[in-house]
Amino acid sequence: MATVTKQASATTAELASLLRPSLLRLTRILRNQRADTSLTLTVISALATLKKSGPMSAGDLAAAERVQPPSMTKVLTQLEERGLVRRDAHPTDRRSSIIAITEAGLALLDSERQRRDAWLTRQLARLTADERALLRSVAPILDKLAEGE
Amino acid sequence: MATVTKQASATTAELASLLRPSLLRLTRILRNQRADTSLTLTVISALATLKKSGPMSAGDLAAAERVQPPSMTKVLTQLEERGLVRRDAHPTDRRSSIIAITEAGLALLDSERQRRDAWLTRQLARLTADERALLRSVAPILDKLAEGE
């Protein structure tokens, strides 16, 4: 039993070392696949989360995106200035507000996503069907890793 | 045939949208798992590549890490100041030099890796053996995606 645990642990640590640089390099490239509309990946990502998960408070959005609240404040300022989100009064708590994506936000997300995904889509097309299937099944596992941080 | 291609393409684009936010969020967390030796993930990663792939020029290292040459210059300055790499004269080209990891670099990498991997290792331990196996097989696929950028 002790041996099994030790082996599993060694294997797991080795997997961590294997996985981290690959994730880092790929994310570097993804950040640079920037359409020229001047919206960055960070901003787009927050907008996409609002679309996917619906209206929520600034704090909840920060948690969902795994950033600290002040970082989200900056992102929301940019989104609001462009009319891509709006803030509605929270029904009971006046310190907070409920942030929702606007029609303009939805429209922008659609057009932006097409451009941004172009590179990654092209790269994915170079893989085999099996490899793509593997990636598909791995996305929720990555999310599981990011949870319970 | 046309239908198959179209379907495959739609599926691939959807996979891109699915995968990107997951990668972004996980990498955010990984960057913050910073040991207090003041070496950042970017620096550690370059050092790890030198260990794995052996001595190479600054340009080649930049390419391997998927960053531009000036970004690598900064990283190498830090590494050299700490004696973690050394620069040997290139045999024929005096504009360039061959960068190699030192003994100190190897030692630091070992101790640092243990600390840095702690969080990820812990998270990985929460997964099932099947999920970990899936992640292991996916690392080379991520590298394949980052290639031919």
Added chain:
DNA sequence: TATTGTTATACTCTATAACTATA
């Protein structure tokens, strides 16, 4: 008192443009 969010500040990461030295 505790919590939500913002402001102030600073550091890391990375890029592009311009330059130097060498090929």
Added chain:
DNA sequence: TATAGTTATAGAGTATAACAATA
């Protein structure tokens, strides 16, 4: 002329600490 690398500069990304408003 072309290439390898560096310097100069700037913008994006993110955090911690301190603060204001409200609970």
